[in-house]
Amino acid sequence: MNSVAQATIYPVTCPGCDTITSQRADQILQRPYVNCRRCDTTITLNESQLNRIRRTIADLNECLQRAPVSATRAEEQA
Numbered sequence: 001m002n003s004v005a006q007a008t009i010y011p012v013t014c015p016g017c018d019t020i021t022s023q024r025a026d027q028i029l030q031r032p033y034v035n036c037r038r039c040d041t042t043i044t045l046n047e048s049q050l051n052r053i054r055r056t057i058a059d060l061n062e063c064l065q066r067a068p069v070s071a072t073r074a075e076e077q078a
């Protein structure tokens, strides 16, 4: 797992009490259960939610990989 997944916090809404509990994306992908911080219900994430997290991480990774290149180009032009 990469550093983007470790730095990404994913909010999960409890179906029982509507409280949002945030958990690190890499932890959710390893074990797709989040315990509600209010009522301690175990929330299981479904496959489409997990795919959304994977896609978000992939997008962030792409942005991070592109960023240093464009910064270098901007310096060259200046």
Ligand SMILES: [Zn+2]
Pocket (backbone or CB within 6 Å): 014, 015, 016, 017, 018, 019, 036, 037, 038, 039, 040, 041
């Ligand atoms: Zn709850």
